[in-house]
Amino acid sequence: MVQIYKAAKGRKPGPVSLANQLLTIDELDHAGMGVCRSHQPVVFVEGALPGEQVETRIIQKKSRHWQGQAVKVLQSSPERIEAFCPHINQCGGCQNQHIGQTDLLAHKQQAVAQLLSRQSGVSALPWQPPLQGDDRHYRRKARLAVDAQGKGGPSVGFRAKGSDKVVNIRQCAILTPALQSVLTPLLQAVKALKGVRAIGHISLLDADNQLQVCLRVTRDLPATDLAQLRSLAEKCKVSLLLETAPERFEYLSGERLNASYQPATGLNLTIGPNDFIQVNSAINQAMVAQALEWLDVAPGEQILDLFCGVGNFSLPLAKAGTKVVGIEGVQAMVTRARDNAQNNGLAVDFRCMDLSDSQALLSLPVKVDKVLLDPARAGALELMPVLHKLKPGAICYVSCNPATFARDIAILAEKGWRIDKINLMDMFPNTAHTELMALLKPSGATGKA
Template sequence: MAKIFRPAAAKRNKNQRQRVIEARIEHLDHQGQGVVSNHQPIVFATGGLPGEQCQIVIHEQKKHVWLGHVKQIRSSSEERIDPFCPHSEVCGGCQLDYVDPENMREWRRQAITQLLRKIAGLEVSNWGPDVFTEPKGYRRKTRLAIDARQADSIRLGYRQQGSNQVVAISQCQILTPKLQALIEPLQSWLKTCGQARHLGHITLLEGADAILVQVKATRQLSEGAMTSLREFGQQYDVVVALEDKRGEIDYLVGSGDMLNYQPTADIKISIGANDFVQVNDRVNQQMVATAIDWLLDYKASNVLDLFCGTGNFSLSLAQNGFAVTGVEGIASMVERARSSAEQHALQQCNFAQKDLLNPAMVAELLQHEYDAVILDPSREGAKEVCQQMQAKRQPHIVYVSCNPASFARDAKLLSERGYQLEKLSLVEMFAYTKHTELMASFTAQK
């Protein structure tokens, strides 16, 4: 019997007529898309699992690849589960909520093994332990969109799959319990504040010692709306900040000094709503601990931390006796890192602002000898750095990646520069989503 599967919204090329094919999903790629490799061109389809016979709607046709989504499942996989969220049909957040995370991790490892073989020419025969935690209640930061175009139907929630429409949510089980508990009170506040149409979004951030509710306003709010926002903060014991359209932030309840997070038990790092922070606190702590263990195994003492952000790895390494130089391109994050180092009296931890996409700056950095280098780049990866790494000057690398595709490209570059892939672990930072992260270590070839 045919099973109807929720279609993922997709952009359609207006010059192409959509076509429908019948096919069996063979495996998944690293983003959780079903792959039909025995079809020419190869087909990537969202919504399918290995072994499932599906009806697939093709919405984009390229020369070597077709992109589509599963419309109907003719025979369902035993690995398919029922989505846990009542908003699953429309919300674009948990793209893979029909897959058990444990099974998904196995499929991710298989996909990344194939990706590294194809792009980098590397064989991964021995994966290290996965880095993961409970798949729900983990997200400590989120941005809730607001749609107040209709005064009698104000929406607070997430964007719909493949569109800008806001889906009003009543719950979000991947948020930490304390953030979940704020959703309905915020909905009530929006309906009574009288100026919801002048608000863009609301950012929630749970720190180690306080919770932040930051409201983005597109114009000056009335005194009544400001008063009600202060009352909200006092009632729910949260820090409340108002961000104007220029990005300037005014704290209405509490202060930014109350907000921090802990990559390790002994380190607290100041953080703001607009700063990057790993949203899964427990997984982040495991990643930092893993990096420390690997560097201790290498007997490293002098470490260069590139793309260091606010010092997520740097400060914890310094606390454990390493001499660390952290480099980041965003000035505000460098200042936060320096401030945290001063607060913890970590004199062996220094920070600098440099553009790590600038070949000359990278070359200058890598002229110095370090026992090890940590790379924790954005999704674009660390191409410029990897092209200039010197195995004799920097014999060990710990690479934290949030994009397996750019990681595979960079792994190829490092291999060509005289490094070998020694350790590789899957990092489940965002359970139930298409996002995959990795931790890897490279050592100079002997």
């Protein structure tokens, strides 16, 4: 785990040395970064694997750790494989293409176990098999950046490593096949627009009911540009929208129909162009099914779903016959969640609440049987004491940040909670992201939650 430290007052971190370092890598952290502990301070090296000797360019020095990038592998690990993407050395995504996903998950699991042991004293974890899917063709939602200010013509693609520079892409193997089929004609059309400088970014969505392309524009596009975009949309059979102001959309082509997806069989959830959706459909469905299985929900139970979004977990829980209270901090998503419940013929009590506000948390239901929470990367620190006081039979914590998860779990562990099940979920293959799910129970609880 890479910690960020501040230099002591009156002292500034030393300048980065221009000389490369020859390092031997001991292990990977949970983001897939190589870790050299024989060097002091410890060095985290992007692109390096355990057992490798690598020539490392140091890019940042702090008092307790350095960060570097492997520029040459002198002794290679048997786990090293060839990257599949031609943009690997420029694009800032898919950082871990140099190791297979099964090997990477094994290293990440070990790193998470060490992190939990250090921060919360939790050891001998009851690991369950990870949720895995295809490591390519999985991403159903993406955002392309546009830079039309350069002298070499417009650039459309993803951000470069550690930079705001936009890398022109020709292909992206992690996009779903449907999005990949749209990518090339879209890139060509956008670069040819007269008003390309008015385009901030482009959102792509492969929903269950449509392919959607949404251009964020800062001013009106010329009529000729609009005609070209409509022609593209008809040719590629996509719904094309312009976002002319925050959350203000204009349909250029396609049916005026909200995009939708299925978190579980028989449920259809609608989402707006800017709504959050898990980008990996297969892993999302497996994750939802696992959460219901681990919680062992029964009809009539009172379930509290925190950070509920548009109902990704709430509606499957309600379909299972439970009484769900779903809480989300964004009013627009609460409104969408209520619509989704109504459209699916389900009754869910959705509420808008700031879940970081300790006073607001006092209005949480007094009696709940079980809790599910799926917070953002910041975690749910303020919620931990509240959840303990609610005395649920079980807590299912879905995390996209092992560091804040470990911090939060440490509070519950001090109060007697234990991890009953835990596993990794490969939501973002080939990347530094690590997602996990854990089922927690109060000490003494056995059998069903």
